[in-house]
Every structure is written in structure tokens, then in C-alpha cells.
Amino acid sequence: MKNIRVLVVDDEPLIAEAHRTYTEKxxxxxxxxxAHTARDAMAVLRTGEVDLVLLDLNLPDRHGLEVARALRAAGSGTDVLAVTSARDVGTVRQAVALGVTHYLLKPFTFAAFRDKLDRYARYRSQLPGSGEIAAQHEIDRAFATLRSSPHDSLPKGLDEHTLDLVVTALRSLPADSGLSAGELAGRIGTSRVTARRYLEHLAEAGRVLRISRYGSPGRPEVEYRPA
Known part of the structure; x- marks a missing residue:
């Protein structure tokens, strides 16, 4: 799968560089x-080579939502993740109306930033660029991926750091491949039982699929693949 192409837009060069570094991690x-201005951002967006904009709303020449509005008026399929300190309800409502995918308040941690990007990547994988959706539950799952955090209400005994390791290991796999609990344990340095607990948690959340793996005589092994 091709990388998701990101344009970082922020008028503060140091903050823009931090967001670039975060994204590439x-x-x-x-x-x-x-880009540091709306004008420069639109110049890049007109190339059609951007999948996602990390958009600051307080730009020196135009409000960031005007950039989002221009994208929609042009029929662009580029998605927008607002990265801003703007907390007023009116701005949030306008962002929703313009189809802003996520709204991330400054300041934020890398974990919060990564969570937004991870959910966006899963959303894109669940809704392909063309074709038809087979059933309502597929649409519901895609929208739920954007709304709910994978780190909300972790079961007792599970922690976010290890969950991040598990998700990273799964996302690094080639397409249509997966890992057993034992294989994952070897990759992230945990016990097989621990690895299975995290995999089962992700399976129940709809983020991985359980696939029976056949090959050796006896009971088939369970393989877990990204959904």
C-alpha cells in the first residue's frame, strides 16, 4: 500500500517542523x-498530490477553514485534519460542516497525534477509493474508526505502550499477511499469552481479523491480520 501523502500547514516554522517530524514517525x-500560508498551501494542493492536510486554522493571510472550503468547492478528495488552538464552538461547527476529518487541539502529545493518524489510515483502508460498499455495517465500522479511540477504556492489564508496539508490528506487515500470537510475541518481546490478549482486544474492536492458518497436522493456528 502506498504511503498517505501529507501536507503540513502552520504559520510557525518551528511548529510546522515538529508536525512534519511527528508525521514521519x-x-x-x-x-x-x-506551507506557512494559505496561499502556499493552495499552491501545493492544486497539484493533486496530497491525501491529507494537517491544517492550522490561524494563518496570516486567510482562515484555515477557507482553505478547507476551497477544497470542497473544487471537488477535491483531499481530507483535512485541523490542528489548532481554536476552541470556539462556531469554528468547530464550521469544521464539521466542511467535512474536516479530525480536530486536534494544541498543545498535544505525540501519542494523541499518532492516534489521529492511525485512525485515519484505518478509515482509508476500510473505504477504498472506488467501487461499492457491500453492506451498512462496513460504512458504520469506517465511521466508528474515526470517532472512537483505540486507547479508550483499555481492559485491565493492557497498556497503551504495548498496544502501540502491537499495532506497529501489524501495520508493518505486507498486504494480506498476519501474525500468530507466538510470532507477535517474538517481535515485541512479550509472552505468547500477553500477545494474544492484545490481539484479542484488537479483534473485538474490529481492528484485526482472526484467520485460521492451516499447514501442519493438528489444530489450526489463529492468525491475526489488520482489518
């Missing part, structure tokens, strides 16, 4: 440009 994403 997340597997599956690559930064194709950095």
Missing part, C-alpha cells in the same frame, strides 16, 4: 510539503 505516512 508514523508508519504509512510521508510529508510531501510544508
Amino acid at each position: 508514523v508508519p504509512g505516512f510521508s510529508v510531501v510539503g510544508v
Whole structure:
């Protein structure tokens, strides 16, 4: 699968560089440009080479939502993740109306930032760029992926750091391949039982699929693949 191409837009060069660095730490994403004004952002967006914009709303020449509005008016399929300190309800409502995919308040941690990108990547994988959706539950699952956090209400005994390791290991796999609990344990340095607990948690959340793996005589092994 091709990397998701990201444009970082922020009027503060140091903050823009931090967001670029954060983005490039997340597997599956690559930064194709950095802009400090709405004008420069639109110039990059007109190339059609951007999948996702990390958009600051307080730009020196135009409000960031005007960039989002221009994208929609042009029929662009580029998605927008608002990265801003704007907390007023009116701005949030306008962002929703313009189809802003996520709204991330500054300041934030890398974990929160990565969570947004991970959910966006799963959303894109669940809704392909063309074709038809087979059933309502597929649409519901895609929208739920954007709304709910994978780290919300972790079962007792599970922690976010290990969950991040598990998710990263699964996302690094080639397409249509998976890992057994034992294989995952070897990769992230945990016991097989621990690895299975995290995999089962992800399976129950709809983030991985359980696949029976046949090959050796006896009971088939369970393989877990990204959904």
C-alpha cells in the first residue's frame, strides 16, 4: 500500500517542523510539503498530490477553514485534519460542516497525534477509493474508526505502550499477511499469552481479523491480520 501523502500547514516554522517530524514517525505516512500560508498551501494542493492536510486554522493571510472550503468547492478528495488552538464552538461547527476529518487541539502529545493518524489510515483502508460498499455495517465500522479511540477504556492489564508496539508490528506487515500470537510475541518481546490478549482486544474492536492458518497436522493456528 502506498504511503498517505501529507501536507503540513502552520504559520510557525518551528511548529510546522515538529508536525512534519511527528508525521514521519508514523508508519504509512510521508510529508510531501510544508506551507506557512494559505496561499502556499493552495499552491501545493492544486497539484493533486496530497491525501491529507494537517491544517492550522490561524494563518496570516486567510482562515484555515477557507482553505478547507476551497477544497470542497473544487471537488477535491483531499481530507483535512485541523490542528489548532481554536476552541470556539462556531469554528468547530464550521469544521464539521466542511467535512474536516479530525480536530486536534494544541498543545498535544505525540501519542494523541499518532492516534489521529492511525485512525485515519484505518478509515482509508476500510473505504477504498472506488467501487461499492457491500453492506451498512462496513460504512458504520469506517465511521466508528474515526470517532472512537483505540486507547479508550483499555481492559485491565493492557497498556497503551504495548498496544502501540502491537499495532506497529501489524501495520508493518505486507498486504494480506498476519501474525500468530507466538510470532507477535517474538517481535515485541512479550509472552505468547500477553500477545494474544492484545490481539484479542484488537479483534473485538474490529481492528484485526482472526484467520485460521492451516499447514501442519493438528489444530489450526489463529492468525491475526489488520482489518
